[in-house]
Amino acid sequence: MTISPRQIARAWERERPGTPTGSIEIVTPILRLAKLFADDRARVLRRAGIDSATLDLLSTLRRSGPPYRLGTRELAARTLVTAGAISQRVARAEERGLVVRTPGDGRRAVEVSLTAEGHTLVESSVDQVLGREAALVADLRPAEREALVTLLDTLTQGVRRRVTSS
Amino acid sequence: MTISPRQIARAWERERPGTPTGSIEIVTPILRLAKLFADDRARVLRRAGIDSATLDLLSTLRRSGPPYRLGTRELAARTLVTAGAISQRVARAEERGLVVRTPGDGRRAVEVSLTAEGHTLVESSVDQVLGREAALVADLRPAEREALVTLLDTLTQGVRRRVTSS
DNA sequence: CGTCCTACGTTTAGGGCTAAACATACAGGA
DNA sequence: TCCTGTATGTTTAGCCCTAAACGTAGGACG
Numbered sequence: 456m457t458i459s460p461r462q463i464a465r466a467w468e469r470e471r472p473g474t475p476t477g478s479i480e481i482v483t484p485i486l487r488l489a490k491l492f493a494d495d496r497a498r499v500l501r502r503a504g505i506d507s508a509t510l511d512l513l514s515t516l517r518r519s520g521p522p523y524r525l526g527t528r529e530l531a532a533r534t535l536v537t538a539g540a541i542s543q544r545v546a547r548a549e550e551r552g553l554v555v556r557t558p559g560d561g562r563r564a565v566e567v568s569l570t571a572e573g574h575t576l577v578e579s580s581v582d583q584v585l586g587r588e589a590a591l592v593a594d595l596r597p598a599e600r601e602a603l604v605t606l607l608d609t610l611t612q613g614v615r616r617r618v619t620s621s
Numbered sequence: 622m623t624i625s626p627r628q629i630a631r632a633w634e635r636e637r638p639g640t641p642t643g644s645i646e647i648v649t650p651i652l653r654l655a656k657l658f659a660d661d662r663a664r665v666l667r668r669a670g671i672d673s674a675t676l677d678l679l680s681t682l683r684r685s686g687p688p689y690r691l692g693t694r695e696l697a698a699r700t701l702v703t704a705g706a707i708s709q710r711v712a713r714a715e716e717r718g719l720v721v722r723t724p725g726d727g728r729r730a731v732e733v734s735l736t737a738e739g740h741t742l743v744e745s746s747v748d749q750v751l752g753r754e755a756a757l758v759a760d761l762r763p764a765e766r767e768a769l770v771t772l773l774d775t776l777t778q779g780v781r782r783r784v785t786s787s
Numbered sequence: 788c789g790t791c792c793t794a795c796g797t798t799t800a801g802g803g804c805t806a807a808a809c810a811t812a813c814a815g816g817a
Numbered sequence: 818t819c820c821t822g823t824a825t826g827t828t829t830a831g832c833c834c835t836a837a838a839c840g841t842a843g844g845a846c847g
Binding site: 457458459460463466467469470471474475476477478479480481482484485486487488489490491492493494495517518519520532533535578581582585586588589590591592593594595599600602603604606607608609610611613614615617618 | 623624625626629632633635636637640641642643644645646647648650651652653654655656657658659660661683684685686698699701744747748751752754755756757758759760761765766768769770772773774775776777779780781783784
């Protein structure tokens with residue numbers, strides 16, 4: 456039913472000879488896989504009473520270790536979203552009692568801390584997400600998995616360098 | 622500055638021994654690469670006067686070959702978004718004169734066709750996007766690239782099977 | 788025929804994100 | 818001391834998407 460990246464490249468070559476199709480077989484499957492993972496994660500989390508954006512915030516705080524507190528710039532850098540998005544995520548999470556905003560020490564910083572309630576919610580949802588995703592990638596054999604990790608790492612480094620330098 | 626997927630996995634193991642971290646080094650880089658590609662594509666397209674969603678629609682029609690016309694279900698299947706999203710994409714594109722909706726033959730079908738204006742816009746933007754993305758993945762050597770394509774394909778098949786069967 | 792019922796496209800409500808406009812705190816120089 | 822520039826967090830406007838509610842058009846069947 457779905458058209459494969461290779462078929463997409465062939466279709467462009469047929470319809471517009473000369474189209475630079477070289478990247479399609481790399482970029483398209485990555486975009487599609489990301490959507491499959493994201494949609495599936497959203498489904499799992501809906502049952503757990505949380506959404507991906509909030510879990511991303513709480514996980515980052517939880518993973519940072521005691522005292523489970525980070526500044527907003529640090530949060531933005533670690534979650535790859537803009538400062539405005541962090542501001543909104545924190546506002547929503549604070550509304551639900553999952554985090555609290557406290558004035559930090561330096562300059563005009565604001566620090567975000569995990570509450571007991573937020574801590575409980577992370578604990579109960581992280582394993583569900585990671586367990587499910589482990590099942591989704593389960594039929595990659597160890598050697599394949601290792602090779603894929605290495606290649607994705609190489610690609611990420613190259614893309615990041617070229618993106619940020621423009 | 623940014624934390625690597627491996628560091629994320631290690632942090633979970635340190636903070637919560639027993640957390641199933643096996644999938645992190647696969648899923649996280651895929652989500653991040655997708656975001657890097659999507660954001661970069663959005664920047665390129667903004668200058669070209671179009672957005673990713675509209676280009677996705679127009680490209681699908683363009684690639685399908687003459688008469689550059691497809692039904693809405695077909696469009697939904699090929700672009701991996703919901704029927705509601707297609708309806709909105711088509712409405713926006715029609716407003717701009719890039720496509721037209723025409724009553725189809727069977728049942729109650731609606732067919733979407735590329736206009737001359739839409740055709741022109743695709744032609745001028747596709748090469749910019751694909752050219753840019755070819756540059757982004759350029760430092761993958763041929764052997765690496767081939768291996769990555771194969772692994773992504775294997776992974777996609779597995780994930781798709783497990784996602785749709787639930 | 789008339790009545791379900793199913794398939795299908797559209798509309799609506801709500802959520803998330805980005806970019807840009809704002810507001811403000813602090814630092815350093817004149 | 819005052820002023821200006823810069824860094825930082827928040828708010829707003831505008832997109833896009835999904836899920837679910839809607840409104841129908843055609844069949845299937847009694």
